[in-house]
Amino acid sequence: MSNLVAPHILALTAYEPGKPEDELKRELGIEEVVKLASNENPYGPSPKVLAALFNANLSLNRYPDPSGHDLREALAAHHSIPADHITLGNGSNELIDLLCRVCASRDDHAVFGHPSFPCYRIGSIAQELRYGAVSLRDDLHWNVDDLLDAVTPKTKLLFVSNPNNPTGSYIAGAELERLLASVPDHVLVVIDEAYLEYADAADFRPATQLRDARERLAILRTFSKAYGLAGLRVGYVIGTPELIFALNRLRAPFNVGTIGQHAARLALGDQAHLATTVDACLRDRTKLRNALRERGLEVAPSQANFLLVKMPNSGRAVYEALLHEGVIVRAMHAPLGSWVRVTVGRPEENTRFLEALDRVLRESGG
Ligand SMILES: Cc1ncc(COP(=O)(O)O)c(C=O)c1O
Secondary structure, three states: OOOOOHHHHHHHOOOOOOOOOOHHHHOOOOOEEEEEOOOOOOOOOOOHHHHHHHHHOOOOOOOOOOOOOHHHHHHHHHHHHHHHHHHEEOHHHHHHHHHHHHHHOOOOOOEEEOOOOHHHHHHHHHOOOOOEEEOOOOOOEEOHHHHHHHHOOOEEEEEEEEEOOOOOOOHHHHHHHHHHOOOOOOEEEEOOOOOOHHHOOOOOOOOHHHHOOOEEEEEEEEEEOOOHHHHOOEEEEEHHHHHHHHHHHHHOOOOOHHHHHHHHHHHHHHHHHHHHHHHHHHHHHHHHHHHHHHHHEEEEEOOOOOEEEEOOHHHHHHHHHHHHEEEEEEEEEOOOOOEEEOOOOOOOHHHHHHHHHHHHHOOOOO
């Protein structure tokens, strides 16, 4: 009998999601668990949005609007662009996969950073693409020339997470503009701005302001992070009508549910709440960074809602020990084996993390 699973799928390293709180509760019988592992907004959407959602008379017996008309119109107004420059995804994750499927064929080539969001690699492998994983300088920082050097005549896609997960580093506006203008025309550049709302560096620029620099440009955004709706799976891509039309040809019908479409529209309309929770995160990002540095730990500069922290020895050992303390962070793979990534949580969650970390490091002699 032939193989059940295609060899390139068998060979890929699957995405390792942050451990769910309930799973840890079940496994270790811990009641009070703090999850700082998936860069969610710990405050969620505003009570106003939740109340409007619960009171909305949604036709849940019907399929959702396949085109996501109302949400796309709201996004179009928000970005001051036509609605045919946008399509929705079941999280931006689905759109990464869709871009690989729509814009590249087997044996084409993709470029992305390393370390960066693993789904660029997974999406490329699933499509049997070759790829160049471009090492970040010092394992942390983007370098535009390194990305440009990795592009080949077969490159169809170049993914940049800006700010980058898991390092929190970013490409400054002028460099991003240079990248967009310099990548050969045949490449679709994908700027994944999942953490854009948390970028406060004076020289950070959203790719939406740089669309004139390049025709083949896709910008990914999500409602999973700052908008606090990770559980509903809503993301979107901004691109030329030609790209959006092509993505819609292959996009699964009804890929974003009715509740997700409605909630995202409500959350988009509540920019005051977004600003309040982002401000809280930025304040607590600084506090947490300082607290970690006071403990003698190296913390990578972050433009996102998480911090990458270097442990004295194995990051995975600290991750495992923290699980037993009821604190879920994220262990990293090489070249970041001694680092852990921690999401900035509510103040009390950050305190709980710091106290647990102190115990863990003391016990390990670190
Ligand atoms: C850089 C980046 N892009 C995309 C995603 C996917 O987000 P979602 O599918 O929830 O929109 C994540 C999630 O962690 C991410 O870190």
